Amino acid sequence: MSNIQDVRFAGPVGQQLAGKLHLPQGSYRGAAIFAHCFTCSKETLAASRIAAGLARAGLAVLRFDFTGLGRSEGAFSNTSFASNIDDLKAAAGFMAAEKFGTHRLVPQLLIGHSLGGAAVLTAASDIETVSAVATIGAPSFAGHVLHLFDQSLAKIEADGQAEVHIGGRPFVVGAEMVQDLKSRMTADHIAHLRCDLLVLHSPIDTIVGIENAAEIFTHAKHPKSFVSLDKANHLLTDASDANFAAEVISSWAQRCLPKAEKLSPSKEGEVLVSASPDGDFAHDIVAGSTAMRADEPLSVPGGLDSGPPPYDFLLAGLGACTAMTLRLYARHKGWPLEDVEVQLHHKKDYLEDNKQAGKLDFIDRTIVLKGELDDDMRTRLLEIADKCPVHKSLEAGIQVTTSLS
DSSP, X not given: OOOEEEXXXXXXXXXXXXXXXXXXXXXXXXXXXXXXXXXXXXXXXXXXXXXXXXXXXXXXXXEXXXXXXXXXXXXXXXXXXXXXXXXXXXXXXXXXXXXXXXXEOOEEEEEEETHHHHXXXXXXXXXXXXXXXXXXXXXXXXXXXXXXXXXXXXXXXHHSEEEEEETTEEEEEEHHHHHHHHHOOHHHHXXXXXXXXXXEEOTXXXXXXXXXXXXXXXXXOSSEEEEEOTTOOTTOOSHHHHHHHHHHHHHHHHHHSOOOOBSSOOOTTOEEEEEOSSTTTOEEEEETTEEEEEOOOTTSTTOOOSSOOHHHHHHHHHHHHHHHHHHHHHHHHTOOEEEEEEEEEEEEEOBTTBGGGOOEEEEEEEEEEEEXXXXXXXXXXXXXXXXXXXXXXXXXXXXXXOOOO
């Protein structure tokens, strides 16, 4: 099952920017935007792993390609540090218009890797909803990246642009990019940052030295925190380093992000289902404070497999109710029931002795009881399974009343 959506949105001058939106798993805790490193893309290991880790912790995360990079439209040669800031603002506007269940995905957290860190430090003041910023291996001065094409600077200034090789790949860098990077004093933005700051940096980073983290931390006002990414390289190519960064950011964000805004809270005993803009079948579900998604598998035309199909939710309700009922009964009796597993399968079939009646619904339920239980206990628990409230409702038949609102 996938919780990642391919998205496209309009950039500051109308170009289409490509992104991947990681939907939160479990209760919704907030929304974040991840800005990738210089000449990289949203597909870097750091971007994908950190976004996935934050989604597991309940955050919706958008990672996207800056103009002219990855799958985004536009020419990289026409971009600048300023255009990166404008791309971030466009991403924030896109997120604010999206929703997950009853929650608007208003971005509250910006995360930036390398030069993306300098970008989020600069953009944070221009995005009103942002209350927290996290940087990973970020330079304290945007012009730090100029050393990557020192030998081409003269040609860029003379001809207006030049082809440079970064990480073994060719890029056309324009004079506007160079002048913009030279003039950017990120320290000024850091000093005026009005939100929580988390600085993550490796002490053995050979691309952006640890002294950059010290400068960022020194210029920033409290509340601010620093975490060392011990033994990690600049790109966080080791999965354990990226996962650790995600865990740290998630725990830190839980303390500093405001409570997520709801469009219309779901009352106890009430489930709210609303259409998702993705695919033909995807729908967002809110039950109480928990957000979920229903969809159809990829084998069904129009299905995205972004959530379980409807009948799986029916099985989940019966299975959960069965397990809860058995555990409560065993506890009341003082029986040594350690755990319950319920496996369910739904099918439609004919009655063997009456195929004229058409196909009927059947649910096969297998219960695994763990613990030192004797035969009498196991037999009684099997009987109790048929008495769980959801089981009784399904067997009795349910009257569904439908009205228009």
